[in-house]
Ligand SMILES: Nc1ncnc2c1ncn2[C@@H]1O[C@H](COP(=O)(O)OP(=O)(O)O)[C@@H](O)[C@H]1O
């Protein structure tokens with residue numbers, strides 16, 4: 001538990017619940033979904049890690065969020081580094097056995113596969129074999145292991161990471177009694193690609209759960225912290241309302257109260273407005289918007305409008321937006337844009353049957369405000 005961060009609201013019960021699910025073998029793998037900035041990482045690090053450690057686990061946390069370089073490599077390296085640190089504390093430096101030769105294992109014939117695009121980084125078959133080795137060694141350790149893989153959808157790009165994810169899965173299957181895993185993801189589409197598509201490497205591998213939204217006790221806790229610092233008491237109902245106005249995003253509500261501490265203002269309306277301005281300038285939506293092609297913009301506007309994009313009337317709207325004659329935009333044009341925008345994590349399908357939505361609610365609000373008449 002982190003006693004230094006007085007703003008942190010502990011979700012001990014939730015952490016306990018997940019550890020319990022893993023302990024009793026109800027599931028060996030969980031996938032938690034919540035959009036960005038909803039508190040997944042903070043939960044993993046400050047609540048779940050201590051709870052699992054207290055329950056006897058060795059905990060390995062790997063973040064794949066905005067990893068510099070290659071996320072696949074980062075995953076392997078982090079697991080290796082942690083494994084060494086666990087065993088070093090138990091038995092001093094025993095692992096000096098010969099390295100495995102390349103060529104064995106399921107990757108054998110292919111040798112290595114290219115990942116990482118521009119920089120031509122490679123995950124070699126040797127890397128995958130080492131991953132298997134490390135997992136085996138972990139499974140033989142004195143304690144059960146809990147692997148936390150944050151923002152796993154980064155690996156959803158199958159052609160690049162298929163073999164890695166498959167290697168991970170096969171190790172997790174093999175050692176499922178000793179090694180448990182919790183994935184998080186903030187892209188619904190990304191997770192769907194990894195876990196729900198029939199040919200996906202983690203198909204039906206884990207129990208998928210919605211990571212619950214912060215509730216009233218979170219707001220109370222933050223108000224308590226505010227009170228301790230300033231000696232002032234803010235109205236709880238107004239604070240809850242402000243939290244809702246900020247789409248119940250914990251990051252934004254915390255910024256709001258921190259701002260009120262700094263400025264000494266107790267005016268919610270004014271502070272909310274300032275926080276919104278800060279959020280927008282930090283996200284730099286105008287730049288982001290500029291980076292889309294005219295066609296992508298037209299598709300995004302149509303999604304904001306109705307979520308539907310393929311119908312004749314929807315495409316006619318796009319023609320209108322683009323200033324071209326009605327009937328010009330074809331279904332295939334729309335499909336291309338949809339694929340691109342999904343790949344970038346800007347949109348996700350919502351409820352199937354050709355319906356889409358913007359993934360980031362703050363970006364959605366920005367488009368509504370700035371790009372619609
Ligand atoms: N339990 C919490 N208590 C207090 N603040 C929190 C809590 N969870 C999240 N936050 C705030 O929200 C921010 C974003 O949370 P984070 O865990 O990074 O979100 P995610 O990983 O879902 O994108 C944190 O940096 C923190 O300011």
Ligand SMILES: [Mg+2]
Pocket residue numbers: 040041042065150
């Ligand atoms: Mg995170």
